[in-house]
Amino acid sequence: MAAPILAYENLGIIQGSGWLFRGLDIHIGARDRLALIGRNGAGKTTLLKLIAGKIEADEGRRTIVPGTRVVLLEQEPDLANFPTLLDYVLSGDDAPARHEADAIADQLGIDLTRESASASGGERRRAAIVRALAMDPDVLLLDEPTNHLDIAAIDWLEDWLGRFRGAFIVISHDRTFLTRLTKQTLWLDRGSVRRAEIGFGGFEAWTEQVYAEEARNAEKLDAKLKLEEHWLLRGVTGRRKRNQGRLSKLHEMRAVRAAMMGPQGTANLSIGSDDVRTKVVIDVKGVSKSFGDRTIIKDLTLRITRGDRIGIVGANGAGKTTLLKLLTGELAPDTGHIRLAKTLDRIVIDQQRSLMAPNKTVREVLADGGDWIEVQGVKKHVIGYLKEFLFEPGLVDALVGTLSGGERSRLLLAREFARPSNLLVLDEPTNDLDLETLDLLQEVISDYDGTVLIVSHDRDFLDRTVTITLGLDGSGTVDVVAGGYEDWEKRRKQRVLGGKRANPRKVEPTAPPAPKVKLTYKDQRDYELLPKQIEQLEAAIARDEAALADPDLYARDPAAFDRLMKAIDTARARKDAAEHRWLELAEQAEALG
Structure with missing residues (x-):
């Protein structure tokens, strides 16, 4: 192993009345x-x-190769003292060059002259990414980089990090993002840290082995695990197994829903034996909605x-919020009609988490x-219910303001569900x-008896939860696809919408039409077989990463x-080359009609 460029030995920090973690070597x-x-927490x-x-440890020694530039992309950067996003991006002694920031901002699709006070969460996130990437880091630390980003921006960031020549550490809830990009894993668990030379694709298999080994050791010592640890070990592994069963059920539901789809993607329920009127929750017929000259939704x-689980996806500005408001009756269509069942009793959980007053206790x-x-x-007793949502019993009287962002989100879910x-x-x-x-x-949504509408950019989460995906491309057309994000993406690839990943803001000029010639025999074969x-x-990458998850493999057989x-x-490099080649051929095929 090559010498590290940054390391921490015996790292420890006190938080509150005790050690948050201690004795970490990184x-x-x-x-x-x-x-x-x-x-979370x-x-x-x-x-x-x-x-x-950025902060000092209570114990431990930090070493770094001279000249190494470490840049942190914070989850919630403070823009309060900056009139515009550009002022924030170019602030400080370590500010990036203006031309570097402008180049990245143009690719990422963000207007840096926007006033900070009126900027949306997505615009603030993009400005923070511009600043971090333009600083030319050697080590890039990313805290939830995909929060508030649309799918086009996430694709762009994945491409950039794939080409990045330095090191990075990323915290993210986006499984697809982690699986595509990471090659090693740091697991911070109960005050200690473990490292494995595997990407996130092999993480779950690795943790299952660690949990199993801990359980065996506890049994050998005839020691009773602490209540929280017993609940964690049994709860997490048990939940993963149950979710595998739920995924099988989800695929069955998708197959049933696909059989109900008409040629235009509309649901034909007349084939069912039940009374249709008792099953329809939201009935949409020929609905269109425009703002000014721009058509947002067209003939839906x-x-x-x-029981349907509906996922709504698309780039920022494509009309997801408009569609959601139409479906819930908050907004009236320009043409067509929407009928909602009279018995609807809804719960809305938005991004603002506005119900979480910081001066209230969890109880x-x-x-x-009570x-x-x-x-x-x-x-149910409040402590037992908290444990169902992965809270420790001692937090029942903690102030909401002392919880992490993730813990507050989890508390809101517990309250609303x-x-x-x-x-x-x-x-x-x-x-x-x-x-x-x-x-x-995922488990709670699967067990929910009612209907679910989900707006999300989390591709893996949609693949695990929804039966129908409504995909918006910004033109007003809504793709109705039985399945999750991956199924929608396959539909898009089949129609070659957009070809290569595009600038998430700019509209590229239309190229002159290509002459009508055929693909060569080799190109046609590659297009079909790639x-x-x-x-x-x-599949090979996933298989090998699972094999690397064996914690004893290196000691047993380093070769x-x-x-x-x-x-x-090698497989990752071949996959990247194959994807690039297929996209080029898809563009040619589209140009040839």
Whole structure:
């Protein structure tokens, strides 16, 4: 292993009345791609700030190669003292060059002259990314970089990081983002840190082995695990197994829903034996909506039935919020009509988390200060209910203001899911949640008896939860696809919408029409065979990463460990080349008609 360019030995920091973590040893190589994983409240953000040198440790020694530039992309950058986004981007002694910032801003699609006070969450996030990337870092520390970004911007960031020549550590709830980019994992767990030379694709298999080994050791010592640890070990592994069963059920639901789709993607429920009127929750016929000269929704026909899980995806500004307001009756269409079932009783969980008053206790938020809470008509003790949402019992009287962003989001979910309802509206529900809470949210949505509408840019989460995806491309057309994000993406690729990944803001000039000639025999063969090759390479990478998850492999067989590492790097390079080649051929095929 090459010498690290940044390291911490025996790192420890006190938070509140005790140690948040202690005795951590961390090293970062010049080209490491590290996923930093841990539950909300474990200290992931604090650890990034320590590595960046933004805060002082209570014990430990930090070493860094002279000249190494470490840049931290914070989850919530403070823009209060900057009139415009550009003032923020170019602030400080270590400010990036103006031309570097402008070049990245143009690619990412952000107007830096925008006033900071009126900027949206997505605009503030993009400005922070511009500043971080333009500073030319050697080590880049990213805290939830995909929060508030649309899919086009996430694709662009993935491409940039794929070409990045330095090291990075990333905290993210976006499984797809982590799987595509990371090659090593730091797992912050119960005050200690473990490192594995595997990307996030092999993380779950690795943690299952660690948990199993801990359970065996506890049994050998005849020691009783602490209540919280027993609950964690059994709860997390059990939930993952249950979610595998739920995924199988979800695929069955998608197949049924696909069979109900007409040729235009509309639901034809007349084939069912039940009374259609008792099943239809939202009935949309020929709906269009425009603002000024711009058409947002064009001629949409759709029936949403009881039990459907609807995912709404698209770039920022494509019309997701407008569509959501139309479907919930908050906005009237210009043409067509929308009929909502009279018995709808909705819960709306938005991005602002506005119900979480910082001066209230957890007990007050959940149970109005009492010991019991009614959950969907069933009375539960507040501490037992908190454990269902991965809270430790001692937090029941903590102030909301002392919780992390992810813990506040989880508390809001616990509060809202307790209320009786038959329509659940979730606007970017995955922001700030850790991976275990995402597993829990997937479980709760799967078990929910009513209908769910989800606006999200989290591709993996949509693939795990929704039965129908409504995809918006900004033209007013709404694709209605039985399945999740991946199914929508396949539809888009088949129609070659956009070809290569485009600038998320700029509209490229129309190229002159290509002469009408055929693809060569080799090009045609590559165009047909490359998708299958890409699938095979993805499967090979996942298989090898799972093998690397064995914590004893390096000590037992270092040669096999090296072979697997090289095989994964080779497969990733071949996959990237194959995808690039297929996109080029897809553009040619589109140009040829």
